[in-house]
Amino acid sequence: MTLPAPPRAEPRPYSYERHGTTIEDPWHWLRDPGYPEVTDKDVLGYLEAENAYFEAAMAPHRALVDTLFEEMKGRVQEDESSVPIRDGDWLYWWAYSPGAQYRTWYRRRADGGSDEVVIDEAAEAEGKDYYRLGAIAFSDDGRLVATLVDDNGSERFTLRIRDVAAGEDLETVSEVAIGQPVWTADGRGIVFTEVNENWRSYRARLHRLGRPPEEARTLYEETEELGYSVGVSRSQDRSLILISTGDNASNEVRFVPTADPEAEPVLVSRRRAGRQYRVDAAHGRLWILTNDDHVNFRLAEADPARPDAWTTIMPGSDRVYLTELRAYRDHLALSARIDGLDQLLLRTYSGEERRIPFAEAAYSAAFLGNPDFAPSAYRLRYSSMVTPATTYDYHPGEDRLEVLKVQEIPSGYDPALYESERLMVPARDGKAVPVSVVYPRGFPRDGSGRLFLYAYGAYGYAIPPSFSSSRISLLDRGCAYAIAHIRGGDDLGYGWFLDGKLDKRTNTFNDFVDAARGLVAAGFAAPGRIAIQGGSAGGELMGAVVNSDPGLWGAVVADVPFVDVLNTMLDDTLPLTPGEWPEWGNPIEDKAAFDLIRGYSPYDNVRAQAYPPMLITGGLHDPRVTYWEPAKWAAKLRATRTDDNLLLLKINMGAGHGGKSGRWERLHEIAEAYAFVLAQMSGGEARP
Numbered sequence: 082m083t084l085p086a087p088p089r090a091e092p093r094p095y096s097y098e099r100h101g102t103t104i105e106d107p108w109h110w111l112r113d114p115g116y117p118e119v120t121d122k123d124v125l126g127y128l129e130a131e132n133a134y135f136e137a138a139m140a141p142h143r144a145l146v147d148t149l150f151e152e153m154k155g156r157v158q159e160d161e162s163s164v165p166i167r168d169g170d171w172l173y174w175w176a177y178s179p180g181a182q183y184r185t186w187y188r189r190r191a192d193g194g195s196d197e198v199v200i201d202e203a204a205e206a207e208g209k210d211y212y213r214l215g216a217i218a219f220s221d222d223g224r225l226v227a228t229l230v231d232d233n234g235s236e237r238f239t240l241r242i243r244d245v246a247a248g249e250d251l252e253t254v255s256e257v258a259i260g261q262p263v264w265t266a267d268g269r270g271i272v273f274t275e276v277n278e279n280w281r282s283y284r285a286r287l288h289r290l291g292r293p294p295e296e297a298r299t300l301y302e303e304t305e306e307l308g309y310s311v312g313v314s315r316s317q318d319r320s321l322i323l324i325s326t327g328d329n330a331s332n333e334v335r336f337v338p339t340a341d342p343e344a345e346p347v348l349v350s351r352r353r354a355g356r357q358y359r360v361d362a363a364h365g366r367l368w369i370l371t372n373d374d375h376v377n378f379r380l381a382e383a384d385p386a387r388p389d390a391w392t393t394i395m396p397g398s399d400r401v402y403l404t405e406l407r408a409y410r411d412h413l414a415l416s417a418r419i420d421g422l423d424q425l426l427l428r429t430y431s432g433e434e435r436r437i438p439f440a441e442a443a444y445s446a447a448f449l450g451n452p453d454f455a456p457s458a459y460r461l462r463y464s465s466m467v468t469p470a471t472t473y474d475y476h477p478g479e480d481r482l483e484v485l486k487v488q489e490i491p492s493g494y495d496p497a498l499y500e501s502e503r504l505m506v507p508a509r510d511g512k513a514v515p516v517s518v519v520y521p522r523g524f525p526r527d528g529s530g531r532l533f534l535y536a537y538g539a540y541g542y543a544i545p546p547s548f549s550s551s552r553i554s555l556l557d558r559g560c561a562y563a564i565a566h567i568r569g570g571d572d573l574g575y576g577w578f579l580d581g582k583l584d585k586r587t588n589t590f591n592d593f594v595d596a597a598r599g600l601v602a603a604g605f606a607a608p609g610r611i612a613i614q615g616g617s618a619g620g621e622l623m624g625a626v627v628n629s630d631p632g633l634w635g636a637v638v639a640d641v642p643f644v645d646v647l648n649t650m651l652d653d654t655l656p657l658t659p660g661e662w663p664e665w666g667n668p669i670e671d672k673a674a675f676d677l678i679r680g681y682s683p684y685d686n687v688r689a690q691a692y693p694p695m696l697i698t699g700g701l702h703d704p705r706v707t708y709w710e711p712a713k714w715a716a717k718l719r720a721t722r723t724d725d726n727l728l729l730l731k732i733n734m735g736a737g738h739g740g741k742s743g744r745w746e747r748l749h750e751i752a753e754a755y756a757f758v759l760a761q762m763s764g765g766e767a768r769p
Contacts, residue, residue, distance in 0.1 A: 084138055087728065088130035090716035099651065100672040102679070106648060108716045112709040117235065119701060119708070128701070128712060131730040138729055142756045149554050149752035154745065155492035156550035164472050164485045166460060167191055168452035171223050178203070182745055183212065188223070188245075199226060199245055210735035216261045219245075220268035221319070225290075227254075227262045227271050234702040234735065236280070240273055242290060254288045254297070263315040263322055266339040272300065272313050272322050280656030280704045282310040285324045287342050300324060301335060301346055308659030315339065316362035317408050318454050323360055327352070329540055330663035334360045336385075350389040363408035363454070364430065368394075370406045376576045378403040380415070395428070402574040407448065410455035412477065414448050421515050421572045423447065423545065425461060427477055437475050437482070441465045443503040443517055445545030458483065464548035466501040466519035466562075469494065490550060498522055499556060503546070506599030512580075514592045515572060516600065517546035520561035526604035531560045531635070531762050532611045534597055538569035538589040539618035540664060541578035551751050558759060560612075561605050567592035569618075582664050584673070587681060590625040597633055608633050609693075612758040616640030617706055624683025624714065627692055634693040636761035638754045641699055645710040646682035647675075656704050684710070687717045691724035694761040696754060700733045708732055727761065 092107030113121040139146065162176035172191050175184040183202035189195060206212030215238045216229040226245050229238035240258035241250045255275055259282050262273040270289050274282050284302040288294065301324045303309045311326045321336040324346060331354055335346035349360055349367065358371035367383040375397020383391050395403070395415075401424075405416035415426040423446040425437040439446055444465040449472070451460050458474035469488035476483060500522050505513040524530055533555055537544050544564050552562050566572035569581025569589040581589040597611055613634050615623045620642020627637055643649070650668050653659055666674030679685055695718070699711035715730040722728075731753075 085134065087134055087719060088127060089719060090127050090712075092720065099668070100675050102675075104647070104679075104685075106713075108713040109648075111712045111716065112707070116707065117702070117704070124709075127716075128708070128732045128734070131712070131715065132732060132734070135729045135731045138727060139753065139757070142760050145756045145759065146749075146752050149755050150745075150749050152492070152554050153551045153748045153752060156490045156494070156553065157744070157748070158489040158491055161489075164460075165189075166449075166452065167456070168219065169221055169223060171219070173199075173219070177744070182206070184214075186217065197245070198248070200228065200243075205230070215259075218262050218264060218271075220264045221266070222268050225251075225264075225268060227264070227273075229258055229260075229262070234700055234733075236704050237276060240271075242271065252290070252294075254294050255286075260312050261314065263313055264339075265322075265342045266319070270342055272342060274311050274313055279654065281660070282312065285311050285313050298343065300337065300342070301326070306352075306659075307653070308662060310660060316360075318363045318410075321362050327357070328660045328663050330357070331355055332357050334358065336360070336362075336388075347385070347388060349383070350391075359406060361406055361408040363410065368406060368408045368413060370403055372397075372575060376579070377401065377574050380406070380413070394432075402571070404571075405448070407450070409451070409459075412459075414459060416448060418543070418572070418574065421566060425475075427459065427475075435477065435480070437461070439463060441468065443501060443546045444468070445547035460485075464488075466517060466546050466548060467496045467499050469548050469550070488548070488550070494550075494553070500524075501546070504599065504603060506596050508588075508592050508595045510588070510591075512568070512592075514568075514596050514599075515566040516563055516596050517566070518561055518563040518600070518605065519552070519556065520605070521556050521559060524559070524561055524605075528601065528604055528607040528610075530606055530610070532600060532606035533560050533562045533758065534565060534593075534600070534611055534613045535563070535619075536565040536567050536593050536596075536613075536615055536622060537617075537619040538565075538567040538581055538593065538615075538622050540569075541571040541575065543570045543572040551748065551755075554752075554755060555759075563596075563600060563605070565593055565596035567596065583666050584677060586665065586677070589622060590629065590681065593622055593626055594630050594633065597630075609635050610762065612636040612638070612762055614638040614640070614754065614758075616642070618643050620644060620706070620711075621646060621683060625681050625686075627695070628683060628686045628688065631690060631692050636758045637693055637695045638758065639695065639697045639711070640754075641703055641706045642683070642697060642711055642714065643706045644683040644714045647678045647685050649707075649710070650674075650678060655707070684714050684717060687714070687721050689721055689723055692718060692722045692726060692728070694726040694757075695728050696757045697728075697730045698733070698750075699730070701735070729757070 093110045095109040096105045113119045113124050159179040163174045165172040165174040171188045173188045175186045181203045183206050186200040187196050209232050211234050213231045218227045226243050229240050231238045238258045239256050240254040242252050243250050257275050258273050259276050260274045262271050272287050274285050277283050285300045286297040288297040303311050303326045308328050309326045314323045324335045333352040334349045337344050337346050356373050361368045369381045370378050372378045377397050379397040380395035381391035381393050402418045407414040412427040417424040428434045446463045449460040458476045461473050464470040472486040474483045501519040504516045506516050508514050571578040620639040623639040624644040668675035668678050697711045697715050699708045701708050
């Protein structure tokens, strides 16, 4: 099949000067000046032309896409459901109907009774191109439920209150809410956060039911730091509403009683550069995780009457990285990481500590968050790269894990057909980078195989070595799949994150390249036989490594990629920019940050060289990585590169950062990405 000529976005002169340097940006025009409304005919024409080219290029591979999709769908339990969990007098859970794209939420009384439908997502999504239930919160008495719904991908949610028994919405509280709302003790008020016109979560408000929405009282509004975001939560014992404000480097927390939400908020401790802390409450004390005197956090307690006087309960450790805290009646539930592996700890208030044991050498484990303050067992979820997700209850009195549910693979799955291992690959500066690998048993270790490599590497987000049923389609076609736990994530502790941000950002890119070379040395693939994928900040990673080492990669998938880094960080009118400066640096005020970002920003460093085949995606309504970043990058690549490899840009015209919303639509997008990779790694042809 002969493809039509790829779209070309003409360069139009545009330049500006910063720190004595002139920046040329000839595809600046792809940013519609009316954003978030996109109506410019030239912009829309280019995006539609790229989407048409994508469809034409993928047409020969539709049989493979369909086969992959049906395989992936066959591994999904069509009537999948969650394990009911108790919250007060009720058990709550969700379930899919066979064939449904969206969940239905149910409940029944804990002491018996019939099942009740609370929310039917499929019915509410009917007729919509996009639907996302962003949050759900039940009042303590179970009469009411608050929901946040986004119907276009912009992540501006509508907050509504519903009478559960009647199944009717009582009132709309806000059209620009975000995050998780929390109820007051009397069930007559809801505390929530809102975004402003620049999509910054800037204030926490209290709405009293039955009152006009405009009369909602502002409990806290962030006015000091442009990049701080406000969030609300409730302590595990339900005594306090917690109002946090911060960025990914520092924060502060206030609290009000759930029984008196209009009281003056009490500040726990004033914000301090580089310090983070998290707060919960139980037994009349505040329980705090903080990195104030150790990079891996310590556990402390405080009297709510003197909330900034912290007493250490568990000191910080070079080996044990404390990540999460929940204060229950009988235990402090602590999530931690040791040598890069998840650990779940239960600590009594008298200081006795127990680690929940797991047998595999590499795995992912997390508490699922019991709503009740005094659970008889602690709910958790476990998986590995070969073990499907398993839901457990851990009974501390018996030191026993009770299996509640194992992820079902309806089409069949035999873990004995696959092997997994964890490598420590040397980086160029001597650090050892963990890499988790899964592959079909008998996979050749002579460099002749195909390897799929994934990473993220930003904001301290660790990518766990967990199970993916979709991934089996690659393994069953003879591919190995690896996750590189590179700096920028916090896989090996908070310091691992710090060593991949700001002026150390290039460690992230170097780690990924060195991990790939280490996998080559271990025989998993040869240069040019490695497909790579990353999204958002991981898409920035993709852009950096295709500029620096294009010959290593056989195919690249960059999802909603943050690639126009310099221009975005120079524009403080964009929603996320001020809050991103602690991660990337502020090139407006800091010339060193300007020079560093300019040196690695993928869009700015596209050059005349051969690039591997690439699939780039974006979302027209994406508030996190605006659509013009992938669009500008694709346009510049088309105009600059020296190869004729396939370059595709797909912009979801009705979605945002996360792509399409239904579970089958999401699977279809994974199938498209895998088909693209398999076709390119097979010389442009790939059989179903």
